[in-house]
Amino acid sequence: MVGHAFMGAAHSQAWRTAPRFFDLPMQVAMRVVCGRDAARTEQAAERLGWDEAETDWRRLLERDDVDLVDICTPGDSHAEIAIAALRAGKHVLCEKPLANTVAEAEEMTAAAEAAAEHGVRAMVGFTYRRVPAIALARRLVQQGRIGEIRHVRAQYLQDWIADPEAPMSWRLDKTLAGSGALGDIGAHVIDLTQFITGESVTEVSGQLETFVKERPIAAGETSGSLGGGGATEERGQVTVDDAAVFLAHLSGGALGVYEATRFATGRKNAIRIEVNGSKGSLAFDFEDMNVLEFFDATEPVEVQGFRRILVTEPEHPYVAAWWPAGHGLGYEHGFTHQVVDLVTALAAGGQPEPSFADGLQVQRVLAAVERSSETRSWQPVAQ
């Protein structure tokens, strides 16, 4: 595994936990974690449960006891590591977004397709797909219970920089982060709505907005090394979007409305998705993540209503491996399910989903939104 911050911790927990609850078709061993700083990586190895620590990711590719490289670094290094790993014959699990640019994502996808010919597989980590309620939503669409889809409304609402005096961070610097709310959280709802509906976004009209253009730089930091600490009077430029909104057409004729923001005061991690079809509707909110709401318009009117399905029954996706009915899962369970799906696909010699091609397609939607915001016009999503 390369990277051992927030995502590294989540992935490590998943690798540790998956074999404890699921019957995996292959054995998993957590060989080596890689980071830049030797001491901190050693600590991380111990804390997160890896056998060894390493400071150069290239050395991982030379090891025979490494079959898969799990990339949890910031987006700007994804392409280089992933392509090298695939060429070295290692399977790759790469955190989202696939890359910081469409060009990089295209190269990665080409590399993945070349590797696939040799049975080497690449997967991108949109873990929210593995929340049981989301997986159930997709299943209901596939069963035809929603009918022809007319509306998709999707929001990813956070509020961690709603305060104008919240300090600068590398996430607010375009040269480091690539994008703001759009790529960080908007990417998730794009992927989720496409996953649930089985349709893809084909055209968008969007607007990026930066509400607070200057922020205090924390004491002890310079504008070139942003991070935590007390506030000073120096201020840095915010060069990414605080919020992104866009209208969309989907391939099956649905009309989409999307919103991703870090300024929705009071909403902490609210991923809200609603789908309206000719036969029914679905609604999901990550703030109540074990629930899927489903409206069945084919029932007698008298008893129609959005039903609150508590997605904690053994009959529901992924749930049987865990606890008895009604015992809810949390955020990190999606990562464990991701490991299960990945290992299962690899053991079967198949393509794990979502593929790099899927990640590339999301990247193209993000790029179209950015172009649309600049040109103030509708923009097609490249094929």
Add this chain to the structure above:
Amino acid sequence: MVGHAFMGAAHSQAWRTAPRFFDLPMQVAMRVVCGRDAARTEQAAERLGWDEAETDWRRLLERDDVDLVDICTPGDSHAEIAIAALRAGKHVLCEKPLANTVAEAEEMTAAAEAAAEHGVRAMVGFTYRRVPAIALARRLVQQGRIGEIRHVRAQYLQDWIADPEAPMSWRLDKTLAGSGALGDIGAHVIDLTQFITGESVTEVSGQLETFVKERPIAAGETSGSLGGGGATEERGQVTVDDAAVFLAHLSGGALGVYEATRFATGRKNAIRIEVNGSKGSLAFDFEDMNVLEFFDATEPVEVQGFRRILVTEPEHPYVAAWWPAGHGLGYEHGFTHQVVDLVTALAAGGQPEPSFADGLQVQRVLAAVERSSETRSWQPVAQ
């Protein structure tokens, strides 16, 4: 109509409104309102839309143009007025509780049964039965969609005297009010659960509680004439229950848990009823009164869930007469529906429900709870 306070206003609005939205089988004329104080009754007549005002209710019984007497006075005068009216050949609508004692309620029921032989009808006003969501709940039980009922849990939660310095009022004096939370609001949930389930409470084990035993008497009042106004240092004795809780057996084998309180801080008028049966469950909360929740256990497990039925479709009870789908009703609509049901029954020569016998049965449950609290034992409900 006798009485023109809170209930008088609600009943007047119902008499005025019913013929505007429903096709009543008889014409309604609002002849005369009766109160103790001539001037205030005159004002009320004008405000509430009655042709005339009167200060002696006996005179109403002598009038040929009065066919029905609507009793909205406090409980201690219900028996006298209702019995006289029925003997005078007037139909009677009497607010709940039917009376302050079981003995009075029995006399009233006897008078109602005697009058019925001459086609003169009596009805008691449990208006919450006429909330569309409640009427739908009963319908679903009758259709067998809940199956055999195992649990009834019912709460009527208010908080208007949760503050220990809230002043004395006649409602807190047993000699005037007869009872506290038990009779005032507990009576409603007893009636509602019996109405919905079609079962009756047969045995109870309860506890009455008075949390605050002394309260300030408002300035300008003496302990013999309680009412509003600023607080003084004089304090009066609270002689009724602040809260009543009881366990119950119902005639069909269900186990009931009931609670009525004026001390549920933050709950303003929360009538909550939940019924669990072998085939399904129902849940209702008056704080969201246009909704009935329904769980259907006969569906595939994968899509089971409490559905939130918005009871605002033309297919739902009473709703077709009002607005388009989704346009909710409010508190007072139940009173209008009561007028509709009453007038419809009278025109058809039938017995409007709930009858005085139904009101008497609720009274007997209340009495059993009081006996149980005193004797600290289970008490049967008299037949």
Add this chain to the structure above:
Amino acid sequence: MVGHAFMGAAHSQAWRTAPRFFDLPMQVAMRVVCGRDAARTEQAAERLGWDEAETDWRRLLERDDVDLVDICTPGDSHAEIAIAALRAGKHVLCEKPLANTVAEAEEMTAAAEAAAEHGVRAMVGFTYRRVPAIALARRLVQQGRIGEIRHVRAQYLQDWIADPEAPMSWRLDKTLAGSGALGDIGAHVIDLTQFITGESVTEVSGQLETFVKERPIAAGETSGSLGGGGATEERGQVTVDDAAVFLAHLSGGALGVYEATRFATGRKNAIRIEVNGSKGSLAFDFEDMNVLEFFDATEPVEVQGFRRILVTEPEHPYVAAWWPAGHGLGYEHGFTHQVVDLVTALAAGGQPEPSFADGLQVQRVLAAVERSSETRSWQPVAQ
């Protein structure tokens, strides 16, 4: 009053009820209702409580006993009637949308401004402003509790034509209805968000969509006289929008996302508004209309949360005149509050709100959305 269909019934109930619950500074008399068909108008007069019936609205303007004309007709006749009434010295209450075109709305506004110089007043009927929870939302913004507003998300979701075999209706014919979901229900959320925030929409980028372009014509109807009845094989063209979505900039810098649709399966009359500011947030859903959610970001983090304010306390707007705490209001109460506000403003000699100028501004937003959808570009709202 001119017109006696759905809106006529709602307005009549309001005129009848307002003086029963509120202390109006002027007496209200319901003189005459006007409709095209003499017999049906007679019936309506009796049913709705008007003294007389009339078939030519011009005759109302000649009567000395008519001080105010309440226009409840379809939008295509608003301009003619309102302008004539104002010129005849009658106050005017005109249902929304003010008119079918901006040009008409401009004429009406000019007429209203001319009339105002003589103390004759005009008001447009955006009644949802008078839902207590909405009025409270505005109050909290005005008190500064939300801070600088960053996000407005507003949806008006219905589903009455989600079924492709739902029959044609005059509302789906552009020559008669002027507009579809956009003008009918989108207008409401535009007005509400501007009312609550005190900001106005300045620029939009939108998309209108007609999902079902042909619908069956009910038996007994020709394509020239659309209405109810059984389905035939003849099909009519739907010439208005089924759904409208748009992005918006507001005058204070907020980013808006709006959606109005008749295809949101399972949503009956869901007016949902969420406002995020630097100090707090607000959320409202008409399907739970007695509740306003409020998040206060100035509190200690530990106890922050969206609070569900049950807007049924005497301290809340309009509520003191009705029932005790916790007894919810329904859809039509907004109309009664509209009468109260109108009569109060007239008695004080002031301008009732919203004025025709306010209605015109909403009309201009609607027109900008239509232009944007045609040109596929951002469009400014005319000043």
Add this chain to the structure above:
Amino acid sequence: MVGHAFMGAAHSQAWRTAPRFFDLPMQVAMRVVCGRDAARTEQAAERLGWDEAETDWRRLLERDDVDLVDICTPGDSHAEIAIAALRAGKHVLCEKPLANTVAEAEEMTAAAEAAAEHGVRAMVGFTYRRVPAIALARRLVQQGRIGEIRHVRAQYLQDWIADPEAPMSWRLDKTLAGSGALGDIGAHVIDLTQFITGESVTEVSGQLETFVKERPIAAGETSGSLGGGGATEERGQVTVDDAAVFLAHLSGGALGVYEATRFATGRKNAIRIEVNGSKGSLAFDFEDMNVLEFFDATEPVEVQGFRRILVTEPEHPYVAAWWPAGHGLGYEHGFTHQVVDLVTALAAGGQPEPSFADGLQVQRVLAAVERSSETRSWQPVAQ
């Protein structure tokens, strides 16, 4: 660890996970798991992450490398194992309920007190205390924000045997399980309400109910060896309670209403607790476990409301160790928190909570409810 079924899996996950996310003051090593069947225990050791397997729990007490014994067996063996372990100088974590009888629980408590003199500690596993929302509830009570407590209403609702044809299981046989819903799930809400309020139940009046008295015995089972499998025509006697309800007085004067049932159709694991006090109220539902509702009656009436606190902020109990704000936790996190609290107390040489004495007190409440149901009268809780 002794036992490796449902609870064993949950405890193992906790022991594995706690050191990964929390800075524990002592190192944790998972030495040996103990079960009856050698082969299955070997499998469990590998699956759950224990170094070794063992079939005789006595051998654990002889090992120097075992400092703590974690007891996850059924209740009938708790006393023997716990007492022996404590005498052998091993710390003990014992699953709830502490024992099947009060007598056993008393012996265990005496053993725990004796051991404590030598610094050997015993703790009972009421893990729901460690759900962050519950811990926050207790904190708010301790801060005085709820004031004097008047009402406690607590329900633990499940539905796994609501179907009368659900087969017999050892859990429905009193000789094996000791108790039904009362001890299995009622114990949890008794502990939680006492934990949150800081008060203890002093007197109860309750009713146990067995709705379905005979159930099919699964094929391949005899009435002496109950378990899963297909249904036969043989039927077994259900000898425990399906549901338990009781009224209670708490030591601070609050009135309690408790309900525990396996027949609440549609409720899967609904632990619902509501507390009303003179200054505020709290409400919790495990079906939405990351939320605590809090009503603050000291605020201005205009903005009072139950606030939905999303208990996922770093400021909330236990949360800082996990994910960013808004990323919810699941059922098993409580077990991890239990390990953290236990290890922290042991390292500090203090008494971990809840102690065996706390477990005994809950046991005494259960016994009082059973006595009350038999005698149909109020029963004091033994001191």
